[in-house]
Structure formats: C-alpha cells, structure tokens
Amino acid sequence: MMEDLIHHITFNQDDPNLRCIVLYGEGKVFSAGHNLKELTHKDGSDYHHQVFSTCSRLMLGILQCPVPVIAVVQGLAAAAGCQLVATCDIAVCSDTSTFSTPGANFGIFCSTPGVAVGRAVPRKVAAHMLFTGIPLTAEEAIGAGLVSKVVPEESMGLEFESLSGGHIFQIYVNPSPVFPTDEEVAKIVQAITCKSRAIVAMGKKFFYQQLEADIKTAYRLGEEVMVNNIGLADGQEGIRSFIEKRKANWSHGFEKAH
Amino acid sequence: MMEDLIHHITFNQDDPNLRCIVLYGEGKVFSAGHNLKELTHKDGSDYHHQVFSTCSRLMLGILQCPVPVIAVVQGLAAAAGCQLVATCDIAVCSDTSTFSTPGANFGIFCSTPGVAVGRAVPRKVAAHMLFTGIPLTAEEAIGAGLVSKVVPEESMGLEFESLSGGHIFQIYVNPSPVFPTDEEVAKIVQAITCKSRAIVAMGKKFFYQQLEADIKTAYRLGEEVMVNNIGLADGQEGIRSFIEKRKANWSHGFEKAH
Amino acid sequence: MMEDLIHHITFNQDDPNLRCIVLYGEGKVFSAGHNLKELTHKDGSDYHHQVFSTCSRLMLGILQCPVPVIAVVQGLAAAAGCQLVATCDIAVCSDTSTFSTPGANFGIFCSTPGVAVGRAVPRKVAAHMLFTGIPLTAEEAIGAGLVSKVVPEESMGLEFESLSGGHIFQIYVNPSPVFPTDEEVAKIVQAITCKSRAIVAMGKKFFYQQLEADIKTAYRLGEEVMVNNIGLADGQEGIRSFIEKRKANWSHGFEKAH
Numbered sequence A, B, C: 001m002m003e004d005l006i007h008h009i010t011f012n013q014d015d016p017n018l019r020c021i022v023l024y025g026e027g028k029v030f031s032a033g034h035n036l037k038e039l040t041h042k043d044g045s046d047y048h049h050q051v052f053s054t055c056s057r058l059m060l061g062i063l064q065c066p067v068p069v070i071a072v073v074q075g076l077a078a079a080a081g082c083q084l085v086a087t088c089d090i091a092v093c094s095d096t097s098t099f100s101t102p103g104a105n106f107g108i109f110c111s112t113p114g115v116a117v118g119r120a121v122p123r124k125v126a127a128h129m130l131f132t133g134i135p136l137t138a139e140e141a142i143g144a145g146l147v148s149k150v151v152p153e154e155s156m157g158l159e160f161e162s163l164s165g166g167h168i169f170q171i172y173v174n175p176s177p178v179f180p181t182d183e184e185v186a187k188i189v190q191a192i193t194c195k196s197r198a199i200v201a202m203g204k205k206f207f208y209q210q211l212e213a214d215i216k217t218a219y220r221l222g223e224e225v226m227v228n229n230i231g232l233a234d235g236q237e238g239i240r241s242f243i244e245k246r247k248a249n250w251s252h253g254f255e256k257a258h
Helices: A002-010 A041-064 A080-087 A111-120 A123-132 A138-144 A154-162 A183-193 A197-211 A215-230 A233-243 B002-010 B045-064 B080-087 B111-120 B123-132 B138-144 B154-162 B183-193 B197-211 B215-230 B233-243 C002-010 C045-064 C080-087 C111-120 C123-132 C138-144 C154-162 C183-193 C197-211 C215-230 C233-243
Strands: A018-024 A029-031 A069-073 A076-078 A090-094 A098-100 A149-151 A168-172 B018-024 B029-031 B069-073 B076-078 B090-094 B098-100 B149-151 B168-172 C018-024 C029-031 C069-073 C076-078 C090-094 C098-100 C149-151 C168-172
Touching: A002 A018, A002 A041, A018 A183, A018 A197, A029 A080, A041 A080, A041 A111, A041 B215, A069 A080, A069 A183, A076 A080, A080 A090, A080 A098, A080 A111, A090 A138, A090 A183, A090 C123, A111 A123, A111 B197, A111 B215, A111 C123, A123 B090, A123 B111, A123 B183, A123 B197, A138 A149, A149 A183, A183 C123, A197 A215, A197 A233, A197 C111, A197 C123, A215 A233, A215 C045, A215 C111, B002 B018, B002 B045, B018 B183, B018 B197, B029 B080, B045 B080, B045 B111, B045 C215, B069 B080, B069 B183, B076 B080, B080 B090, B080 B098, B080 B111, B090 B138, B090 B183, B111 B123, B111 C197, B111 C215, B123 C090, B123 C111, B123 C183, B123 C197, B138 B149, B149 B183, B197 B215, B197 B233, B215 B233, C002 C018, C002 C045, C018 C183, C018 C197, C029 C080, C045 C080, C045 C111, C069 C080, C069 C183, C076 C080, C080 C098, C080 C111, C090 C138, C090 C183, C111 C123, C138 C149, C149 C183, C197 C215, C197 C233, C215 C233
Parallel strands: A018 A069, A029 A076, A069 A090, A076 A098, A090 A149, B018 B069, B029 B076, B069 B090, B076 B098, B090 B149, C018 C069, C029 C076, C069 C090, C076 C098, C090 C149
Antiparallel strands: A018 A168, B018 B168, C018 C168
16 A cells, blocks of 8 residues: 555656645545554564555655645544655645544554654644544644644535545646545645646755755755746746736746746 | 652653653642742852753653653743643643743743743744743643643642642552543543553654654654564554454563564 | 845844834735845846845844844735744734745745745645645634734734834834834833843844754753853842842843852
C-alpha cells in the first residue's frame, strides 16, 4: 500500500499536466496506519527496517513532490494514517473525523508519526496524543493546526460514493479535470490549478527548506529564490497579467524570461 | 522548593511502579515562580547562578524523566510557574486559571520562562506575554497550546481538599493507585498507566530528541527507534494482544523479545 | 517605502525615550506588499536583489530593534504586508481584517513572506495561505497565532481619522505620549512603557536568539541573561519596588547595580 502511494505520488510528478494530488480514504477510515500483523517478531528486523524506511520515503516524497498534496479525511486517521495527514501540505476533514496516535496501546509507540505530528501541532497537543492515545476531534484538530479546514460530513458523503476506487486521486488539468464535489476541496484545488505549476513547485521546495534554517539564512536564500522567480517567464507573465488586469497565460515551466 | 521538585521527579524515576508524575499546586496559586526576595544584589551572582542553574535542571529533568509529567493547574501560574506548565508533557487547568510571565514588571525579564513558553505556543502569543506581562486566560491558554485540556473549576475543587499536601503527587500503579477525581486528569493518567512503562519511556525520549533535529535526520533516527521498539518483549506482547483481542500483559521493562 | 520604514525603525532606536513602535496602515489596506510594477524584467535582477535585500533588512531590523514593534492592522495585509505583520513582535487587528500571501496568483510565489508566516503559524495554515492565496479572516488569524489580539473595527475607526499621516507611529514617553485610543493597543503600549527600556531590550534580544537554539543551549545562555539582568540597577530597583510595594523608578539604561 505504501509502495502504491509512493508510486502514485512520484511516477508522474513531472507530468506538466499534474497540478496537485488529492489523497482520499474511502469509507469510515482514512487510514489506520501500519498493519500490526506485519510487525511480528518472526518477520525479522530487516523486514521491519524496510517497512519504516518505505514509510519515511513516502512522507519525505510528499514534501519533495513538486505539486501540493492534499489529504481529504472522512473518519479515522490513526498512527501512520495520522502521520500522513500531518505530512500533507494541506488537509481537509469532515466534522466527524478523528485523529490519533495510539500505537503505545499496542506496544508500538508512534515515534515516526510523532515526527510529522510534532511539527504540525503545538508540542503539548502532540504529547497528549502520543502519551495517551486519546483521539483529537475534528474541532480540536483544526484548533491545533493538524488540518487546514473542517467541512460538514454531509458535504463529503456524495463525493466518496462517486469515486470509483482507490485511496489516491490525482488532479490533472488536462484532460478535463474531475473536481471533487466538496466545495472546500474544490476551492483549494481550483486555487492551486489556476497558478503556474513551476512557480508553485519553486515555492513549495523553498518553503520546507527555509523552515529548517535559521531566519537569517532563510532570508538570504529567500532573496535568491525571489529574484530567480521574477526572472522566469511565468514570473513576468504573472506580473504583466496583473498590470493588464487579465488572466495569466502560464507556460507552467521553468523557462527564463527573455 | 526547586530542589524538592527535582528530588521528587528524579529520585525514584527508575522505580518500575512509577508510571507518571502529576504536579499539583494547592490553593489559588499553582506557582508564582521565583521568590524575588532571594534575588537581591546582596546574595551575589554566584547564588543567582545557582538558582537559575537549578531551575534549568528542573525543567530539563522533566523532559528527561522516563515517565510523563502532568501539570494540573488551578489558579495562577506565573513566571517560572508558567515555565513549569509549559515544560510538562501534558497540562490540565481549571477554567479560571491564568498564565503569565510578568517578570519585566519587577525588573527581571522572564528570559528563561520564555525558553519553555516560546516552544509551547505561537511566538506572537509568547511575545505578548513576555513584553506586556498581561496574563492569558485558560481559554486563551488552550487556544495557544500552553495547556492540553481545560476543565470546569468545580470538577477540581474536591480534589484539592482531599490531597494531603505538597505540590507533587506521583502516580504509582502498585500499591493501589490514588487517582485524582478530576475526570480529565484521571482519563489521562489511566491512558498512560495502562501502557508499557518502557515503551512510553522510549517514545518520550525520542519525541523531544527528534523535535530538535531536521526532518530527514528525525526520520532516520525514528526508523531505528521503531525497529528497536518492535524487537522488545513488550512490543511483541502489544502486537499479540491486539491480534488476540485481549488485554496486554506488560513486563514494563526493556527486555528483548525471544 | 521600505527604506522609510527602516529609517523610522532604526534611526532613533537608541533614543532612551523611545519605548515601543506602533506600525499603522491608514485606510482599508494595512499593506499590500511589493509594488509588482517595480518587479518587471526590464528593471534587471540587480534591482530585484536590492528590493528583496531591503525587505529582509526591514524584517530583521524589526527583530533586532531594542523596543517592541506592534502592528495595528485595519483591513488587508497581503504578501510582504502580511510578512510585516508576522514579523512584528505583537499584532492587533480589527475583526474585519484579512491576511493573505497571494503572490503565486501573479507569478511571484510569496517565498520570503513564508519565512515570517511559516514561523508565526502552524505549517498547515502557512501552506494553505501560500499555495492557495486564499486569505485568513481575523478570527482565523488569531486562532493560528498570526495576530495577538482582535478588536472590533468600530474601536479603531476614530483612531485612524485622528492620525495625521504616515504608516508609522512611534511611541515616545517624553514628551507627552500620544496613546492611540483603541483600548487594546493602549493597554499593550501602557504595559510596555511602564517597564524598564533596558530590561525589555535585553529580554527581546534573548527571546529571538534562544528560539533558534536547541533547548539545552537556550537554558545555558538564559541562565547568563538572568544573572546579568539581576545585576543591573533596573533589575535591583524592580525587585526593591516589588518588596516595598511601590512604583519602580527606572533608569531605563544598562548600568550595573552597586
């Protein structure tokens, strides 16, 4: 399943028509995390290493993916499933969703989920989740910053029935986009796909890079990024479209302005 | 008082029956921080060094303590008292509690409290507290992530009367636990004590370690921690109990699985 | 405009009567950020470098300014204007204010605003702002920690009309202070100006320094700062005023206690 997600997130990420990726979970569980039955002693520590190394590759792959990755949660996101939500760039959940890191209840502390959750929410919220295993409600999750938006469950119901299957749903702009009917998700997807792919990719890469730098270094690097951005054809086209009060006509690529 | 707290937090932290520590403040003040009368010039800077070095040892001791440390606040937590709340893994407060870092009003900026508060809440909240000295209400404190839960003051009243004394209350599982009657605190303590002590200790140590690493290092270290955790007897017992749908029978120690 | 702001923030920051700086934006827009018309290709990348280097100097200048800098927002704060709010020590906004980083809509991703915004709010909030360009309401902004307080717009209206002009308003204690009439802003300014300038300056410098250090280093440095603070004349005067239950009589300088 993780390999499948990695495949979907990476295999066509250079397709210029891919503008953002939306991860859905079907049914009442977004993702319950690792299958504990795969983690028994008899499988050996080499296999366990492989499982968690794959999991890290998935999470870092989301951060490195050139298009924004959006989690749409309806129901339970637990352990590595909660890590997945915490890792995505943006997350929208139904008002009945819950989020937990209950691994220690089953002897496996959610240490790697804590890497993502501890960077997404205040540390007291993360510690409460990790040490008690008690879930956050959707309301608590948005208060803590774990999700970006909460929507009524009703607005999501139709959507899930109409999806043909799978946990992943990639948004292409061409051929014709299949926008999810949930209004909030559609608004986010619309806001992303109307921008230049290259500009968003450049911005996403720098965003996660600078968060780990000290602020002076972040600004020094950021000045370079801004100047490079302005020098791109899509940078200049964006400015011209603003001045001329018209819709921009993006190349979506990294070509320099003449 | 700080030495007394350090003593209580460290002296029997290796007792296998100790599963979590709850810090209470009796009466209307959780803790008002340092006694300013001890910080006059005549005491000399060696003494001042000792006071703040002891204070740092207490705070780092809480983070290094193998069992979760929970602050239960009823009333005012100010200056180093607010630092104590910010440092504990989990904090529950009554809805009439307040939190402040007013040191600069008395000429002593709350610089060391800011180390803990600045890591617990958004920096604009911390800066407002530190530069103005104006207190946060309980509602503002939970919104900012300074506390984990807010409970009605009434639910705490009984509790404090029934406690025999002291600012510290350690939770042992054996002999019979004296659970605080406040429902939220009891729920948290219950959730922690039903887990393996060793698994929680391993998870807590890594949680604070990885928060200070870059995310790639955090995941690399986290993979090791997960694999080691799975290899423990309590890791395997947890998985088996999950598969067999029964209560786990923990050793609470770090023995490896056979 | 940025040079003008830098000038106002730096030129008399050593004036002992300057106790805090309040940045206002007149009218319905606090600041809409850079003028895109200045960023066209024909201006050349040297000029673009200069623009963003000046912008970073402004932001770092606010953090290095010895007195607290307060943003008072009425209306829109966008792009570098939102960065300015995120950078100020404290921010108060009207309940109709909005905050956005919409640069990518015009081909220029808000990479440098993201340095400040990404350190002020949870990363999912920042990512949503940066990738979609959709604004935060005042209510969302306080929930995320981007502003310190929200006040009714009515309480601000009078204020802006009565201000004679300019985007910056510096608070001096002598000659007679012109306190803004908004109650929340006045409360903050009052709380800052009643403290010792030197003590606040020392605390502000350490606050931003320690946030970028690991926690052990932060405490080690913090112990030194506390001991130095206690050794100042204003530190001792503060303690004495507390003990003697009287108003402190600050020197506002860094003289050592005798």
